[in-house]
Amino acid sequence: MSLAQVVERKVERIAATGNHAAAYATREVDIDVAAIYPITPQVQIAEKIAEMVANGELDAEIIPVESEHSAMSAVVAASAVGARAFTATSSQGLELMHEILYIASSLRQPVVMALATRALSAPINIWNDYGDVISMRDTGWIILFSETVQEVYDNIIQAYRIAEHPDVLLPVAVTLDGYILSHTIEPLELVTREEALKFAFKRPRGYRPVLDPDDPITIGPLAAPNWYYEIKRQQIEAIRNAGRVVREVGREYGKIFGRTYDLLEPYMIDDAKIVIISLGATASLVKAAVNRLRKQGEKVGMVKIRLYRPFPAEDLIKVIEDVDAVGVLDRAVVYGSPTEGPLFNDIAVTLATRGIHKLLVSFVHGLGGRDIFVNDVIAMYKKIKRFAEEGRSPEKTVFFGVKGEEV
Amino acid sequence: MGVNKPIKVLWDIPREERFAPGHSMCQGCGAAITMRHLAKIMDKNTIIAMGTGCVEVTTTLFPRTSWRNPWIHLAFENTAAVASGVEAALKALSRKKIIDDSRRIKVVAIAGDGGTFDIGLQSLSGMLERRHNVMYVVYDNEAYMNTGIQRSSATPYGAWTTTTPIGTKLRGKPQPKKDIITIALAHGIPYIATANIAYPVDMVEKFRKAYEVDGPSLVHVYSPCTPGWRIRNEHTIEVARLAVQTGVWVQLEIIEGEPRVTIKVPRRKHVRHYLRIQGRFRHLTDSDIETIQKMVDEYVEKINKWVGEEAIGPVVE
Ligand SMILES: Cc1ncc(C[n+]2csc(CCOP(=O)(O)OP(=O)(O)O)c2C)c(N)n1
Ligand code: SF4
Ligand SMILES: [Mg+2]
Numbered sequence: 001m002s003l004a005q006v007v008e009r010k011v012e013r014i015a016a017t018g019n020h021a022a023a024y025a026t027r028e029v030d031i032d033v034a035a036i037y038p039i040t041p042q043v044q045i046a047e048k049i050a051e052m053v054a055n056g057e058l059d060a061e062i063i064p065v066e067s068e069h070s071a072m073s074a075v076v077a078a079s080a081v082g083a084r085a086f087t088a089t090s091s092q093g094l095e096l097m098h099e100i101l102y103i104a105s106s107l108r109q110p111v112v113m114a115l116a117t118r119a120l121s122a123p124i125n126i127w128n129d130y131g132d133v134i135s136m137r138d139t140g141w142i143i144l145f146s147e148t149v150q151e152v153y154d155n156i157i158q159a160y161r162i163a164e165h166p167d168v169l170l171p172v173a174v175t176l177d178g179y180i181l182s183h184t185i186e187p188l189e190l191v192t193r194e195e196a197l198k199f200a201f202k203r204p205r206g207y208r209p210v211l212d213p214d215d216p217i218t219i220g221p222l223a224a225p226n227w228y229y230e231i232k233r234q235q236i237e238a239i240r241n242a243g244r245v246v247r248e249v250g251r252e253y254g255k256i257f258g259r260t261y262d263l264l265e266p267y268m269i270d271d272a273k274i275v276i277i278s279l280g281a282t283a284s285l286v287k288a289a290v291n292r293l294r295k296q297g298e299k300v301g302m303v304k305i306r307l308y309r310p311f312p313a314e315d316l317i318k319v320i321e322d323v324d325a326v327g328v329l330d331r332a333v334v335y336g337s338p339t340e341g342p343l344f345n346d347i348a349v350t351l352a353t354r355g356i357h358k359l360l361v362s363f364v365h366g367l368g369g370r371d372i373f374v375n376d377v378i379a380m381y382k383k384i385k386r387f388a389e390e391g392r393s394p395e396k397t398v399f400f401g402v403k404g405e406e407v
Numbered sequence: 408m409g410v411n412k413p414i415k416v417l418w419d420i421p422r423e424e425r426f427a428p429g430h431s432m433c434q435g436c437g438a439a440i441t442m443r444h445l446a447k448i449m450d451k452n453t454i455i456a457m458g459t460g461c462v463e464v465t466t467t468l469f470p471r472t473s474w475r476n477p478w479i480h481l482a483f484e485n486t487a488a489v490a491s492g493v494e495a496a497l498k499a500l501s502r503k504k505i506i507d508d509s510r511r512i513k514v515v516a517i518a519g520d521g522g523t524f525d526i527g528l529q530s531l532s533g534m535l536e537r538r539h540n541v542m543y544v545v546y547d548n549e550a551y552m553n554t555g556i557q558r559s560s561a562t563p564y565g566a567w568t569t570t571t572p573i574g575t576k577l578r579g580k581p582q583p584k585k586d587i588i589t590i591a592l593a594h595g596i597p598y599i600a601t602a603n604i605a606y607p608v609d610m611v612e613k614f615r616k617a618y619e620v621d622g623p624s625l626v627h628v629y630s631p632c633t634p635g636w637r638i639r640n641e642h643t644i645e646v647a648r649l650a651v652q653t654g655v656w657v658q659l660e661i662i663e664g665e666p667r668v669t670i671k672v673p674r675r676k677h678v679r680h681y682l683r684i685q686g687r688f689r690h691l692t693d694s695d696i697e698t699i700q701k702m703v704d705e706y707v708e709k710i711n712k713w714v715g716e717e718a719i720g721p722v723v724e
Contacts, residue, residue, distance in 0.1 A: 032499035033492065059503065061495040066533030070488035073481055073530070077456065077492030080479055083499055085492075103481050205505050211477035211493065213451045213512060220480035221467035231469075 009195075009257070016188040018152045018181035022088065022114040022174070023048030024188075025156035027058045028196035032083035035063040035071035037093065040126045041178040042116035045088040068093035072100035072113075079109040080219055082210040084160060084202065087111070090178060091118035091132045098135070104171045105140030106235060107220055108208075110163030111171040112156060113141075116182040117280070119368040127369020128178035130279065130332035133308075134342045140235060142172040142242050143309040145280045149186035152176045154259055157191060158249050161200040165245045169208055170238055177281035179369070191257060199256060239310050246307050263312035265304040266319040268294060272301030274384050275320050276377070278329040279305050279343060282366070286329065289377035300381060305343065313350040325359040326351075327384040329377075330397075331366045340364055340397040359388050362397040370401055409513070409619060410448050414612040421447045427473045430466045435640030437630035437647065438462050438519075438546045440604045442473075445517070445544055445628075448614040449476060452510060454493050458486035458518035458527060461553045461632075462546065484526035487534035490516035490541040513542065513618055520547040520561035524585050535594035535623045542617045543625045545587065548632035556635045560585040563655075564702060565695060567687045568635075578690055583702060591625045592661060598624035599661040600669075604631075605647035609658060609669050616660075629656050637686020649681040654707045654719045668710065668718035675722045678703050 016024065022045045026034065034053075036046035052058040061078075065071045068089050075085035089097065094115060104111055120131040133143065142162060146152040152174065159172040176182050191199075209217055223231055247263055254260025265283075268290050269275060278286050283304035293300045303319055305312070320326060330341030339345060344362035351358055361384045366372050380400060387394060399405060414420055426446035432439040442462060449455075455478040457463050463480050466473035481489050494514045501508040516534075518527055523545040534541060550568050551557040558568040564583040567573055571580040591599045598620040602610035610628065617624035629650055631643045638646055650656035651670055655678060658670035678700045682688040691699070700722070707719045 032503065033495045035492070059499075061499040063491055063495050064537065065488065065491070066529060066536070070485060070491070070530050070533055073485035073488035074492030074495065076481060077479060077489040078496035078499075079492075081454070081493050081496035081500065082505070083496035085496070099482060100485065107481070205500075211454050211479060213454070213477060213510075216451070216475060216477045218467050218472035218474055218478045221469045221472060222464045223469040227469050 012190045015185050018149045018176040019044035021149045021153040025153045026086050029160050029200045031060050031086045033061045033078035033085045035065050035074040035087045037071050039090045039093040041182040042088045042090040068096040072097035075111045076104045076109045079111050082205045085111050088114040090116045094132045101139040108169040112159045113173045115173050115175045116178045118178040125368040129367050134332040144174045147283050161249045168242045180281045243310050263307040263315045267302045269301035273299040274325045275301045275323045276327045277303045288374045311346050325388040327361040330364050360393045363400050365400040420611050425475045430473045432465045435633040435643040441546045441628045441630045452512045456490040456516045458522035459483035460519035485530050486516045486518040487530040490514050491534045491539045494539045516543045521551040521559040524560045546628050546630040548630045552632050552635045573690045596623045601627045601659045603629040605644045652676045653678045653681040654703050657710050666714050671718045673720040
């Protein structure tokens, strides 16, 4: 499709919060079943879906479940019947689902979930960090991070196309930073239902095994040591290969709707000596910091990781090959790890297993919604630069912005 | 769909077996008998959701299965939520004509007492309250059998289990059995019944009605467990029958809140006959047995008052 054709599309632009954008995306892809349960800061997704169903804008069965454990159970089951299923949650709700998250991916059900990220208790805290999404890192889900309200919307539409792809058949989680995206109104370009359904088309029932009286199958049996391992191996292969599909889907989305998505997004990387890597809405701040530093003549760039699982290791290597130093911003911790930044750990392993040596700095910031500003990112950059000048990577994670701790 | 004429005599029970042999349930397993008869009232248009437990692990050892119907298991505590999801999906897909909307597909949820009375109670309550069109069957073997005979809230007073051992200070389960029927009743659902494998005609007829109901229904089935109750394999039916004959278990049917006893017992046997053939009650003294007899008497009185007649008579030796 040519650019002219892209421009010719009549697009409706509205202003929406991330939560509403997520709900609108489910309308565009014509979900069949939604399990809803309130938790801050995701709750307006549930409310909006209920409202759209009540108004006849969306033809879906809503299951107003009594807990998130049941929400996840119900959407996995609905998906097993062949329905397009959706749920949304945050923080404690995700933790309550945890047991079933593994079952969703192991049973290869293409469920899509929106996750308005929020810190985990205790102390109870309703503000943004990535403690919740990081806790589902190893559950076998594909995880897409969003940077803007538009990305939340686009990611959810793409998520169904990815999840239901015959080579994938895995659940997909799409994040939106709690409050920062969930409650912030931004411009949103809508895709019509016809366009969305042409893109994320509903495949004929039966293209994947489902609960069908005409072709009965047993889903979720007991597997003894003689089979369990092979079943897991297939699942590992499925998520490994999902990156290819995520890329294809993101490209096709760009061709049709003018917004192309890849597994990660490099910025000002070509001549950069230092690169800062981050996830989600934090990337917007990093971008602003890079712009400011570039004006001061600093050779700095950034990479935003969009596809967090499966981790785009090859893509990352390609873009950071030539830099000297890498700083990684984590808004979550992995307690007791050699370094406590989860994204940092992935990047360190990616480099180490390929025999690539770079100066690495792990930063944790913004836990429990502690704000960070462009100046903070600049301070972190300066810190990386200092380490680079000294020629050594710090062995420990730097906890940025803790009261009483100097960085 | 299903069986559309009432089951009045043994010959009315369908001969078709939708529950295949070759599973690994113990000899004399009451739950196996429950499953076989339950499957008989289904037709191909039934989707089964099952919770983790004895039946699940013994009937689906990959790559084999005993289930001739579409069947799904996710975990232990969420059978009702899984059934809710299946039912909602069927509704949506029928409405959108992805599934032939003239076809009535019924969802049957099956779980043990642990998966229902204890860990699955919340999800059951949610499903009943939301009025999903699901038939829920709890096969009650009065303990967590799959993990090796641990007490549940369905374990009766005084019973030995591995977590209610017979010691010098504590002797068996100190609390009585939870009343799941009253809990179900509180949800105002259209059909609730208790059933017992020693009364197959009554049991299958209740399955049939629960299946036919449009809306949530619950059937609570007494299902002896040979190793768990320490009974002889050939005593399964005997124990099940004695449960009814002594009034320990009453065969109830509650339609739209109206209760009746379907198997009346004009003259009850003393509870001793029931307790003495089960190893799990071996430690009970005569006075313990009298305590249990009093508990049964009170239960029977309560039931008779509720149904408005003397459906269960006095103990006559
Ligand atoms: C969340 C969770 N906790 C505990 C278990 C272990 N578990 C598996 S089956 C079972 C007992 C099931 O008891 P019941 O529902 O009465 O069924 P039965 O085995 O007696 O047929 C237990 C405790 C589990 N699988 N999941
Ligand atoms: S342990 Fe009990 S319930 Fe389980 S299969 Fe054996 S007899 Fe049946
Ligand atoms: Mg049990």
